[in-house]
Amino acid sequence: xxxxxLSAGTPQVSAHFPSHKLTFLGxxxxxxxxxxxxxxxxxxxxxxxxxMVGMGxxxxxxxxxxxxxxxxxxxxxxxxxxPVAGPTVDNVYNYARGIGDxxxxxxxxxxxxxxxxxxxxxxxxxxxxxxxxxxxxxxATYLAKLLVLSFWTFFIGFISAALSYGVAQLLLDSxxxxxxxxxxxVVSNWVAVGLYCMLMSWMGLGFGTLLRNNAGGIxxxxxxxxxxxIAMNMVAGASEMIQDFVPYLPMALGQTFTAVxxxxxxAITNLxxxxxxxxxxxxxxxxxxxxxxxxxxx
Numbered sequence: 001x002x003x004x005x006l007s008a009g010t011p012q013v014s015a016h017f018p019s020h021k022l023t024f025l026g027x028x029x030x031x032x033x034x035x036x037x038x039x040x041x042x043x044x045x046x047x048x049x050x051x052m053v054g055m056g057x058x059x060x061x062x063x064x065x066x067x068x069x070x071x072x073x074x075x076x077x078x079x080x081x082x083p084v085a086g087p088t089v090d091n092v093y094n095y096a097r098g099i100g101d102x103x104x105x106x107x108x109x110x111x112x113x114x115x116x117x118x119x120x121x122x123x124x125x126x127x128x129x130x131x132x133x134x135x136x137x138x139x140a141t142y143l144a145k146l147l148v149l150s151f152w153t154f155f156i157g158f159i160s161a162a163l164s165y166g167v168a169q170l171l172l173d174s175x176x177x178x179x180x181x182x183x184x185x186v187v188s189n190w191v192a193v194g195l196y197c198m199l200m201s202w203m204g205l206g207f208g209t210l211l212r213n214n215a216g217g218i219x220x221x222x223x224x225x226x227x228x229x230i231a232m233n234m235v236a237g238a239s240e241m242i243q244d245f246v247p248y249l250p251m252a253l254g255q256t257f258t259a260v261x262x263x264x265x266x267a268i269t270n271l272x273x274x275x276x277x278x279x280x281x282x283x284x285x286x287x288x289x290x291x292x293x294x295x296x297x298x
Contacts, residue, residue: 027135027144035148038121041114045152048110049160055103056164060171063099067092067173094261096180098189099168100161101196101258105251107160108200109225111153115204116217119145119288123212138293142209146285149201157197161190185260192258195274199281203250206284210291224280225250253277 022030035041070089087095122128135141165186169177180186203224208217229251236243246252247268256262256273268276 022135024137024140024144027140028147030134031141031144031148035118035152038118040117041152044110044114044117045156048107048156049163051110052103052107052160053163053167055106056099056168057171059095059099059102060168063092063095063168063176064171064173066095067176071175091261092176093180094185094259096168096172096176097183097186098258098260100165100186100189101193101255102164103160104157104193104196104254104258105225107157108197108254109221111156111197112200112204112207112221112225113218114153115149115201116208116221117214118149119205119208120212120214120217124214139289142289142292146202146205149205150198153201154194154198158190158194161193165190189258189260192270192274196254196258196277199277202285203281206281206286206288209288210284212291248276250277250280253280 066087067089069086070092073086074089122131131141132138135144165182172180200221204217204221207220208214211217211220229246229249232242232246232249236246247256253268253273253276256268257270257277259270262270
């Protein structure tokens, strides 16, 4: 029997092939490419923008009507007549400064739906198996998706709020536009809208990963955001405890978080509302991470 021997110059072939797994930055880049190449995302982002700007334009008309009423009430008080209930002129100015959040509640539902579909479609097409093979560290995969969604949803929220404000200036009464200019309160409102949309995307990603189904994830978001709010408001009169809980529901917290002119001694300040809203959105996000990290992808 002859034994073949390798010369010293012959390269040794390892039984284990070199690893070509993506780094975390590579995973983020890959998820960004996925997001940009899905036509559905662009359509839904465009619809979100149109809805929010359109709602801002409609609310500008409402603000004009409130302004006329507030001026009439102010004049009545100056002439010694009985005060008329309704918003004051200062209230109207604050509404105008915060007009960027007019369509936020409707826009945020689309944003959350984008997040649900971003992960749910991978489970539907079984592309999730390829994703987890390329990036086997599931926490890295999840964080990469979260970062990409956070960037795009904050961006669309901020831009939509800024455009809503700009379009509203063309429709608002000249007395309002002369008194209301772009200042810290206005820009803070735009940032808050962007952050709200970003947090809603966290909720959407969490529910989408938890249920691994587009329809189920979207329904769960609607349930938490709208149905729960409607149901709790319907029964609020039956219990003082429920009345106290209603302002801490996600929809109410979002409105408080982005509002302009809230007093520092208010029951819930802008910052407190943002923190409580973060809790509502972090819980689904963490549950989604646990489902992805601790269970198989089937």
